[in-house]
Amino acid sequence: MADSIGQQCPGESLNRNYNSNGSQASNPGPRLASLPAVATASLTTKLTPIQLDVKNTDSTETFTCIKKDGFAKYTAKDGYGFSSIKKTGGLLSSSVEEVWNTNDPNDYATTVVRDGTGMSSSMSNVTIFFDKKFKHLTKSDSAYFIDSGIRLFVNDASDPSKTKQLPGEQYKGSCDKDVFKFELKNDTKCTEVKYIHRCLESGNSSKVVLNLEPVWKHDSKKHGDQYPKVIKYYWPDKMLIDFEHISIIHTKNTEGKWDNGLLFEIKMYTNDSNNAFEELEITSFDIKEQGYEHIVTFKKDIKCVQIKHKGVELWKHETDKHGDKYPTSLSYIKNGSMLYINFDTFFIVCKKNENKTWNSNEFFIKFYTIDPNDETEHVELTTTSFVIEQDDDGFDFKMNDGVKCMLIKSDSKILWKHGPGTDTEEHPSVIRYSDSRVLVNLSDTLILCEKDTRNNWRKFHFPFKLYKRDPKSYTKILELNGSDYKLVHQGENFKFVFKSNVNLLMVEMDGKELWKHDGYIAPGPHPTSVIYSKNKRKFSMDYENFFTLYKKETDGSWGKGQIIDMKLYIQDPKDASKILTLSDNHYHLKDEVEEFEFELKPTVKCTMVKLSGDKVWSYDRILSPGKYPKRIVYKRHKTMVSLVFEGFYVLIQKEKSSELWVPRESTTLDIALTVPTPEYTYQVHQLFSTYVPEEQFLFDKVKIGDNVIYDPINPCDLATKVLVYKTTTAIDVVDLYLPDGIIKRYGRRQDDSWYEKLTSLSLDLKMEANGYSFKCLGRDMGSYYTRKGFGFGKVVFGSWDIWEAQDEIDYASKVDVNEMEDNFEVHVYLKSGVKKEFTVQKIQRQKLLDISTPSHSGSVSSSQHVSLF
Incomplete structure (x- = not known):
């Protein structure tokens, strides 16, 4: 309908701008920076400001004016915009009525319409247009106030089929920064909200057309006995109908028509100036419907500190936990079963349980797929793309059918990426997440991403696969997933601890079978865990009473397992x-x-x-x-x-008769003492004297005064008896009886030092080991050891001498041989701790050269070169 601006709609004078103290403001509140008032074209065109004095009704070079029917319409010419509106007094008056002004060029007005141009009327209404947007101001008590255009209605008590405008005493109205707020009293049942839309009458007219447009109406099927508590109009095109636990958000198009509204069961809050919770304005975020979810995107610098669902708190910001991190978006499943709270570097999933309670978990991980609109970009996957399964040790993200995870990030760092030249061209169907670990299980590899204490991510590729028997088919096997074990990183080791109901069936290493449990041939125990160490080149399988150790050879193959009991x-x-x-x-x-x-x-x-x-x-x-x-x-x-x-040893032996383990502690024997003690007995015989430890003791160090005769290198070589042979002048020979029937004999030199008397052996590297030495062969490598009481006095290769001892105290206890392509490396380890190194060339000439090399740590070392063949 066409109407004069001077006519007030019912209740119009009640919808004015108020200060926080309840007094009327002298001028309208400022606009929100996020809501520019002018047309899009004006944002890119620099306008010259016009300071309009509506007392003047003549057109100028900057605007045109149409004056008729008691109204005046001012239209800015191209390149100009109204920055202020005022009305000065007549010839006999110097008064100035300030109506409106702005300092922001983006807010310059395009058209202004005023009333009161008749002979006997005064200006009381001004409508300011910003293209199709507008603001209407009314005069009261010599000041101008913005009319919200909102009209509230209740059912007529005398005729429920009709409505009547809500009396002003039933609500409190206020305005702040282009947000008009209506707080309804508790017993008020507002049933309808309408809005006065204003537009310019077409043609050579100066009038404004008014239409009362419906916005919201109570529906008992949708809203039950719930009625609005607060209604907010966000100039120019958003309205919030706020209930106790839900909200409805309406949007207006440029023609003044309002949509059906979006019903939202989530409420979001921020902190006010007193640090108390206050509901976020809907201008703080964008909201849209997508499939069966509502997606909320917060605007920059918005700090959401609390989220509720139908009055139940789902999440609250905690400074010591979240720091300066705040949600960037929400994804809410319409059926009320799940809420996804997204941050820059992590997300929180709140899920409703069967008993209608909620639990929440934080995930410092993000999943992405290819952007369907741009194959060079990625878009984030949300909870509609995967299912989350939880156990005591972590979470499994199981991708829905058809979902291709292309990228995994944490803390904005790439953990895994699909594609050529990256981790793999496979798509993970399951990603295991636990604390600071992410396990990506692919068909060709197992990848662990782990964050250290400095928040740096490290990536580990495991070359093995673990399998169990399919519980539904005895002949089929299944690969273990993350919920079958607990992964523990211990130093350089990665330990996979199996759940009690998991029986490991097979291990593949580098695509080949390393171990398999055979229930038919060897119905033995199953491993309780496996440990892998890439740097140590080891893989071990841990059982209840022992473990099996596998080592990686120099050629990359894995050797047979060594059982450690x-x-x-x-x-x-x-x-x-x-x-x-x-x-x-x-x-x-x-x-x-x-x-x-x-x-x-x-x-x-x-x-x-x-x-x-x-x-x-x-x-x-x-x-x-x-x-x-x-x-x-x-x-x-x-x-x-x-x-x-x-300072001491404990030797524990298993008694053959009882199968009991008997411990015996070591003690030092000084043969200068010739009396028994509580730790041993002493007896004198015709040719020798004996020292025998009591049942709970054994001898470790044997000395005479400060002169050490024997100090065991091997802790198992503790003496069960000591025989001392004494001549008329001194002790020259001492025998030590060790466990397993071994006897060590020591002799005294002229300088009173002691040495072990050994039986000399000659080691020929071309011959097999004889009965007095052991030969342990590795890959192109052999180690020769003497038995106790023996020593290598000479090392030869056929007819060629390599090394020979100078005397019996210089005997060798071990010889290592490593075969190269053109030579042999020979290392001779002497009893005195010296290591001698030799190179045996595979050529047909004889030559012996001394070569000086650095000493090895902890021992004296010399190196020689021997050319043979």
Whole structure:
């Protein structure tokens, strides 16, 4: 309808701008910077400002004016815009009425219409147009106020089929920065919201056309007995109908028509100036419907600090946890089952349980696929693209059918990427996520991405695959997934600890079978875990009572597994009633000829030792407080274990008759003392005297005064008896009886120092080992060892001499031979600790040359060159 501006619609005077203290403002509140008032073309065209005095009704070079029917319409010419509106007094008055102004060129007006140009009327209404947008101002008490155009209605009590305009005492109206707010009283049941749309009448007219457009109407099927609590109009085209727990957002088009509204069950809050929660204005975000979800995108610098669903808090910002991180977007499933809260570098999933309660989890990971509109770009995958399954140790992201994950990021860093020259051309169907680890399981490899304490990501490729039997078919196998084991990174080791219901069936290494459990041939136990160390080139399988160790050869192949029957344990630092198994992160394992040796790291406090499942030793905090072993050695025949402590040894032997393990502690013997003690007995015979330790002791070091005769290198070589042969003047010979029937004889030199009397052996590298030495062959490598009581006095290769001892104290205990393409490397290890190195050339001439080389750490070293053949 066409109407004069001077006519007020019902309740128009109530919808004015108010200050926070309830007093009327003298001029309208400022616009939001995010809502420019002028047309798009004006944003790119620099306009010259016009300061309009509506007292003048004549056209000028900057605007045109049409004055008729009691109205005046001012239209800015091209390149101009109205920056202020005022009305000065007549000839006898110097008064100035300030109507409106702006300092922002983007807010310059295009048209202004005023009333009161008749002979007996005054100006009381001004409508300002910014192309199709407008603001209407009315005069009251000598000031101009912006009319929101919002009209509220309730059902007529006398006729429920009709409505009437809501009385002003039923709500409180206010305006702040182009946001008009209507706070309804608790017992007010607003049933309809309408809006006055204004537009210019076409043709050579100066009038404004008014239409009362419907916005929202109560529907008992949709809203039940819920009625609006707050209504907000965000000039020029957004309106919020806010209920206690839900909201409806309406949008107006340029023709003044409002849409049906978007019902939203999520409420978002920020902090006000007093740090209290206040609901976010809808101008703080954009919202759209996409399939069966609502997607909310927050505008820049908006700090959402709380999110609720139907009054239930789903998430709240915590400074010590989230710092300066705030959500960038939300994805809400319309059926109310899930909320996805997205941040720059992580996201939170809130999921409703069967009992209608909510739980939430944070995920510092992002998944992407190819942008369907641009193949060179990626778009983020949300919860509609995958299913999340949770167990006690992590989460499995299972991609929906047809979803191709192309990129995985965390902290904006690429963890995995699909494509040529990247990790793989496979698409993962399942991604395992747990704390700071991401496991990408592909058909051709297993990739672990792990974040260290400095927040740096490292990537590890595992060359093995683990399989179990298909529970539905005995003849089929299935690859283990992340929920079948717990992955633990220990130093250089990666330990896959299997769940109690998982029986490992097979291991493939580099695409080849490394191990397989055969229930028909060997119905033995299944591994409880496997440990892989790329840098150490080791792979071990851990069982309850032993572990099997595989080593990678120099040619890249994996050798046969070596069974290690000993297991070491420490007290669980988190639970004193529990123990944890030690791995090679805690010790260095030496594979010697007759025994295995565990050299523990300095900080490791081993509290229990088991051999083949038998408890051999355990820490006793009452009898031996603070005493932990430094080294542990066990013989391959598995009947002897030796523990090396600070300053003493404990040798533990298995009794043949009882199968019990009997410990004996070491003590030092000084043969200068010729009386028994509580630790040993002493007896004198015709040709010798004997020292025999008591049942709970053994001799480690044997000396005469300060002169050391014997100090065991091998902790298993503790003496069970010592025989001393004495002439009329001095002691010249001492025999030590060791376990397993071995006797070591020591002689005294003229300078009173002692040496071991050995039986000399000549080692010919062209011959097989004889009965007095061991030969351990590796790949193109051999190691020769003498038995106790023997020593290599000479090393030859056929008729050619390589090395010969100068005297019996210079005997060698070990010789290593490494065959090269053109020569042999020969290393001779002397009893005195010296290592001699020789090169044997495969040529037909004889030559012996000295070659000086640097000494090896911990020993004296010399090198010589021998040309043979």
